[in-house]
Amino acid sequence: MSEYAQFNENEKDCLQELMNISYGAATAAIADIINKEATLSIPNIQTVTTKEFKDYLKEKLLNKIEYFITNQLISGSFCGETMFVIDRKSTENLALEFDLDEDEVKDDDELKDVILEISNIITSTTLSKLAGLIETSISFSPPQVEIVKNSESFYRNYINEYDHIIIISTDIIFKEQNISGELLILSKDEATIFLKEALNRVLEEF
Amino acid sequence: MRSNDTIFNTIDNGIIILDENLNILAWNRWLEIRTNILKEEVIDKGICQKFSYIDEKRLKRKVKAALVTKSPSYYNVDPHKYLIKIKINSINSNYDLMQQDVTIVPYDIENKIVCLYIYDKTALCEINSKLERANTELVDLTNKDYLTKVYNRRYFNDYSKKAIELAKRNNQDISVVAIDIDRFKKINDTFGHTVGDEALITVANILRSNIRKSDIVSRFGGEEFVMLLNNASLTEATVIAEKIRVIIEDTIIKVGDKEIDITASFGVATLNKENDENISITLQRADDLLYLAKKHGRNEVVNSL
Numbered sequence: 001m002s003e004y005a006q007f008n009e010n011e012k013d014c015l016q017e018l019m020n021i022s023y024g025a026a027t028a029a030i031a032d033i034i035n036k037e038a039t040l041s042i043p044n045i046q047t048v049t050t051k052e053f054k055d056y057l058k059e060k061l062l063n064k065i066e067y068f069i070t071n072q073l074i075s076g077s078f079c080g081e082t083m084f085v086i087d088r089k090s091t092e093n094l095a096l097e098f099d100l101d102e103d104e105v106k107d108d109d110e111l112k113d114v115i116l117e118i119s120n121i122i123t124s125t126t127l128s129k130l131a132g133l134i135e136t137s138i139s140f141s142p143p144q145v146e147i148v149k150n151s152e153s154f155y156r157n158y159i160n161e162y163d164h165i166i167i168i169s170t171d172i173i174f175k176e177q178n179i180s181g182e183l184l185i186l187s188k189d190e191a192t193i194f195l196k197e198a199l200n201r202v203l204e205e206f
Numbered sequence: 207m208r209s210n211d212t213i214f215n216t217i218d219n220g221i222i223i224l225d226e227n228l229n230i231l232a233w234n235r236w237l238e239i240r241t242n243i244l245k246e247e248v249i250d251k252g253i254c255q256k257f258s259y260i261d262e263k264r265l266k267r268k269v270k271a272a273l274v275t276k277s278p279s280y281y282n283v284d285p286h287k288y289l290i291k292i293k294i295n296s297i298n299s300n301y302d303l304m305q306q307d308v309t310i311v312p313y314d315i316e317n318k319i320v321c322l323y324i325y326d327k328t329a330l331c332e333i334n335s336k337l338e339r340a341n342t343e344l345v346d347l348t349n350k351d352y353l354t355k356v357y358n359r360r361y362f363n364d365y366s367k368k369a370i371e372l373a374k375r376n377n378q379d380i381s382v383v384a385i386d387i388d389r390f391k392k393i394n395d396t397f398g399h400t401v402g403d404e405a406l407i408t409v410a411n412i413l414r415s416n417i418r419k420s421d422i423v424s425r426f427g428g429e430e431f432v433m434l435l436n437n438a439s440l441t442e443a444t445v446i447a448e449k450i451r452v453i454i455e456d457t458i459i460k461v462g463d464k465e466i467d468i469t470a471s472f473g474v475a476t477l478n479k480e481n482d483e484n485i486s487i488t489l490q491r492a493d494d495l496l497y498l499a500k501k502h503g504r505n506e507v508v509n510s511l
Contacts, residue, residue: 124277
């Protein structure tokens with residue numbers, strides 16, 4: 001990764017703060033829409049190479065566990081992709097939070113709908129807020145979902161999409177329920193450079 | 207305003223405008239043509255009252271999501287198939303109803319009004335299902351025996367490695383059953399290869415339909431098959447083998463006015479976990495036991511020397 005696409009400590013702190021504000025908007029939206037209280041952990045920001053991203057995913061996606069993974073493209077100056085990763089057990093618990101009954105929770109199509117909805121709410125709210133804070137406009141493509149049973153084939157298909165990647169990850173945790181999912185925001189070098197410049201403008205203002 | 211109306215009624219998508227209580231405020235020409243329902247019949251009516259198959263709770267939530275997040279929410283074709291039932295009149299389509307993606311966007315946030323864009327995704331779904339079918343066929347061609355449609359030896363070798371790892375981790379038994387059709391050469395020589403093939407297919411079907419979903423059967427070549435039975439002790443595997451032996455013994459293959467009796471011999475071995483045995487050794491033991499069954503006079507299950 002080029003030097004210029006790396007975040008320094010000040011930029012990382014600033015981005016973490018902006019993401020915290022953005023996630024606040026997401027949790028408020030979830031509370032409003034489904035009347036449930038969710039918390040989002042403090043975002044962890046990493047800049048990684050393609051190989052490191054593969055290792056990161058390998059560590060995340062445990063064998064013998066099925067995951068629901070959504071992808072949503074972001075267009076605009078800060079372009080890239082979001083990825084929401086959640087295991088089947090958490091997905092089923094989340095579906096119960098969405099008031100699905102026991103039979104519906106066994107139906108993969110119903111579960112996919114829940115995951116698409118929650119990841120869209122989190123993604124659109126968080127990133128729209130972030131875009132507003134750094135004074136840019138973005139739009140989203142409809143999210144896609146897949147059930148990943150074999151993590152090896154997933155990495156193979158995915159890795160070619162990005163040369164260099166920044167990962168902004170956070171856990172979403174619902175109170176009183178065992179639900180934990182991770183939101184990843186992936187962007188290429190050009191978008192990272194745009195973001196760095198925007199962060200530096202924010203830093204100059206304060 | 208005039209040009210807006212023109213766009214609204216000439217665009218190649220369905221457009222519905224809804225208030226937060228899901229009452230229809232607008233219904234474009236695209237929908238009128240495809241549903242045969244005129245706007246006068248639906249305006250100011252609740253969409254879920256007019257189309258009772260729509261899940262009201264879910265649609266309300268998605269409308270609310272669009273209004274709260276001020277961003278689009280989606281009714282994806284993948285889980286939902288469609289929002290409004292629209293019949294497909296193509297004789298080439300595998301679908302009776304149009305497959306739809308629906309995007310719900312905020313239209314007037316202050317008055318809590320949203321706009322629904324309906325996209326026809328049927329052609330894309332057709333292509334996807336064709337690709338899925340082609341992919342399944344390719345996987346079958348790679349992993350399965352062309353004649354009998356049970357797994358081939360290559361797949362057995364790959365699968366057995368993973369199954370053994372899992373069995374060791376969960377401290378479970380795993381057993382191998384080697385099967386050989388008795389006097390198969392005589393069947394081929396007497397009745398011809400077509401009848402021989404029929405015998406192979408019949409036995410393969412019997413094996414496949416008498417094991418659990420977690421087990422596999424494969425053709426190792428000629429008239430020899432091997433079953434891998436997960437979480438099965440030697441006794442349990444022997445019971446399964448004996449049951450299958452009896453079914454094959456009771457099966458008659460009819461060729462024209464002739465009836466052909468078939469039998470098979472079985473060798474059963476369980477992986478020895480204590481000696482850290484690999485699958486080749488277990489397989490060799492099952493083969494040796496199968497040889498013994500043949501020596502004893504065939505149509506027999508042997509599980510120890």
